[in-house]
Amino acid sequence: MNTSTNDDSPRDTDHDVVAAGCGPFNLGLAALASVVEGLDLVVLESRPELRWHPGLMFDEALLQLSFLADLVTLVDPTHPLSFLAYLREKDRLYPFYIRERFHPTRREYEDYLRWAVSKLTSVRFGHQVESIDWDAERQRFRLKVLRADGRRLGLTARDVVIGIGTEPTVPGALASLPADRLVHTGHFLHRLEDVEAARHVTVVGSGQSGAEVALHLLQRNLGGGAAMSWLTRTVSFAPLDYTKLTLEMTTPDYVRYFHALPQPTKDRLVAEQWRHYKGVSTETLEQLHDLLYRRELEQGLADVELRSGVAVEAAAVNDAGDVVLRCRHLDTGGVFEHTTALVVAATGYKHRAPTFLGPMDGLLRWDDQGRYRVRLDYSVELAPEVRGRIFVTHADLHSHGVAAPDLGVSPFRNATILNAVMGREVFALPARTAFSRFGLPAPLATTRAARRPEDA
Numbered sequence: 001m002n003t004s005t006n007d008d009s010p011r012d013t014d015h016d017v018v019a020a021g022c023g024p025f026n027l028g029l030a031a032l033a034s035v036v037e038g039l040d041l042v043v044l045e046s047r048p049e050l051r052w053h054p055g056l057m058f059d060e061a062l063l064q065l066s067f068l069a070d071l072v073t074l075v076d077p078t079h080p081l082s083f084l085a086y087l088r089e090k091d092r093l094y095p096f097y098i099r100e101r102f103h104p105t106r107r108e109y110e111d112y113l114r115w116a117v118s119k120l121t122s123v124r125f126g127h128q129v130e131s132i133d134w135d136a137e138r139q140r141f142r143l144k145v146l147r148a149d150g151r152r153l154g155l156t157a158r159d160v161v162i163g164i165g166t167e168p169t170v171p172g173a174l175a176s177l178p179a180d181r182l183v184h185t186g187h188f189l190h191r192l193e194d195v196e197a198a199r200h201v202t203v204v205g206s207g208q209s210g211a212e213v214a215l216h217l218l219q220r221n222l223g224g225g226a227a228m229s230w231l232t233r234t235v236s237f238a239p240l241d242y243t244k245l246t247l248e249m250t251t252p253d254y255v256r257y258f259h260a261l262p263q264p265t266k267d268r269l270v271a272e273q274w275r276h277y278k279g280v281s282t283e284t285l286e287q288l289h290d291l292l293y294r295r296e297l298e299q300g301l302a303d304v305e306l307r308s309g310v311a312v313e314a315a316a317v318n319d320a321g322d323v324v325l326r327c328r329h330l331d332t333g334g335v336f337e338h339t340t341a342l343v344v345a346a347t348g349y350k351h352r353a354p355t356f357l358g359p360m361d362g363l364l365r366w367d368d369q370g371r372y373r374v375r376l377d378y379s380v381e382l383a384p385e386v387r388g389r390i391f392v393t394h395a396d397l398h399s400h401g402v403a404a405p406d407l408g409v410s411p412f413r414n415a416t417i418l419n420a421v422m423g424r425e426v427f428a429l430p431a432r433t434a435f436s437r438f439g440l441p442a443p444l445a446t447t448r449a450a451r452r453p454e455d456a
Contacts, residue, residue: 013153017041017421018143019161020129020356022050024407025393026163027113028071029414030122031081036418036426042155044145046128050117052110055187056209058216061106064208064240064281067096069408071116075415075427081119086112127153132160133359134386141388159421162357163393166349173312174204174345181323185209185346188216198342199226200302202325204312206232208240210346211280211288218291218304227302229340233311233330237288240279248434249276250403252412257438258401259376263367266398276402278348315343351395364390367398374399377420378413391417 017033019026022045033041068074070083079085083104087093104112117123126148135142140156147153168184183191186209195201195217203214210232217228230237248254258266295301314326318339325338357364365373365381373381374396379389393413397404415427 014140014156015040015042016157017159017161018141018155018157019043019163020132020354021045021162021164022047022117022123022125023163023165023394024052024071024113025410025414026161027116027120027123028410029161029163029393029417030120031071031079031116032075032411032414032418032427034081034120034122035076035079036422039418039422041122043123044127044129044143045123045125048126048148050110050114050125052113053106053186055189056185056212057106057110057189058212059105059107061212062101062103062281062283063106063109063407064103065407066102067104068102069406069410070112072411074408075411075429081116083112086115089115129356131356131359132390134363134388136385139387141390157388159389159391161391161393161417162354162395164352164354165394167352168345169348169350170345171312171347174315174343174347177315177323177343178317181317181342183342183344185213185344186349188213188344194342195344198340200228200339200341201226201344202229202231202323202338202340202342203344203346204231204325205346205348206230206234206237206280206308207278207346207348208280208284210344211237211284213344213346214306215284215288215291218288221302221304222291222295222298225302226341227304229305229307229338231307231310231312231325231327231338232346234308235330236308237285237306238275238279239282239285240277241275242282245436246276248436249273249401250406250409251433252403252409252430253432253434253436254438255400255403255409255412256376259399260439263398266401270397270402273402277405312338360390369398371398372396378417379420389420391420393417 016039019029019041022043026043030041030043033039067083071081072079073082084093087096128146130144130146133142135156138156140158141160143155143157145153145155168186170182170184174182180194183194201217203210203217214228214230220226221228258269292304295304309330311328311330312325313328316324318324323340323343325340326335327338328335363383363386367373372392372395374392375381378391378393378396380392382390394404403409412429415429419425419427
């Protein structure tokens with residue numbers, strides 16, 4: 001079992017692995033590591049407790065994946081921290097079975113994550129990583145950590161895993177709006193007072209979070225609430241592409257194929273495959289349409305407007321205190337103004353900049369767009385003098401493809417990392433995960449690989 005020291009240890013400590021950040025991905029790493037004998041792994045999280053997208057925790061919102069996409073099952077179905085083990089301990093196995101909706105609600109999934117945390121001694125909340133450096137003399141990473149009580153600790157590790165997640169991003173066209181006129185979807189439920197006070201709310205952007213906010217606003221409108229608009233630059237309010245053979249692009253087979261492609265090809269594919277992770281669930285789209293249809297039977301409701309193919313190019317507040325969006329209709333090129341009281345930005349997330357890696361400047365290898373150069377085993381390319389490894393979770397979209405943000409690939413990624421850390425196959429990785437065959441047939445691939453560069 002994991003042998004990490006107690007959270008209240010008064011001294012600096014040495015570990016095999018230190019992971020920075022405790023979202024579902026690094027929590028899954030801790031869960032799998034908990035059954036690895038002889039591995040000393042700790043996970044450090046700056047927040048006081050685990051919270052998973054609290055600003056979008058609508059009561060009815062479902063996880064977009066099956067319960068099998070938990071922390072461990074797709075690598076180790078008998079693991080004591082599986083979702084089924086959680087249901088058994090909570091005495092909800094039969095109700096879940098009878099329910100026959102194998103997508104848990106988000107609230108239930110968060111409760112599962114918090115349950116898993118309660119079983120692990122390796123996770124330390126209120127521990128913020130301030131810096132990571134390479135100690136050439138000791139051949140270990142040196143971490144400086146600030147605890148919530150103001151005390152500073154020093155830790156060392158043979159290997160490090162970075163999983164600090166993402167943060168809301170707002171495009172330049174909206175960035176100049178004052179804070180009281182702009183809400184990011186990630187903070188939506190925390191700003192309900194502002195939403196309720198607005199006579200007209202406009203959602204800019206789509207994706208699942210934008211659709212869920214639009215659904216909430218539409219329900220409110222049906223009850224006599226404010227006007228709402230939904231603008232997105234995508235050509236339609238597009239569904240997630242969850243067809244079975246397309247989903248094979250989120251399997252380890254496709255990840256291995258994708259990683260070997262040239263980087264320009266990878267970037268093109270990620271841009272083309274946006275519907276794998278940026279679309280809207282079919283169920284949410286159906287709920288939206290049902291509410292729109294119900295409005296046909298009502299009188300006197302405030303206006304509802306949905307427009308796709310619209311890009312917001314600028315935003316300002318006029319003398320009356322309203323937000324004026326300058327919009328371009330992408331099909332026709334026509335420009336128009338849209339006036340609203342409050343903007344909800346469904347504009348996605350970006351990776352948090354790992355400022356604590358500052359001391360490693362010059363030792364990390366980046367690509368020409370400032371992204372980690374990530375090997376197949378999820379380790380970052382480092383200078384030759386660094387003998388330890390830095391692994392990344394959920395910072396590999398550009399290197400490993402559209403499976404990167406998928407909870408279903410997380411156990412595979414974490415098992416790959418732990419196998420690399422231990423130098424042996426602690427977890428058997430699936431050899432065949434897709435019916436589709438990616439890349440060239442074997443004879444052609446062999447011939448092409450053997451061809452000299454000047455013959456290509």
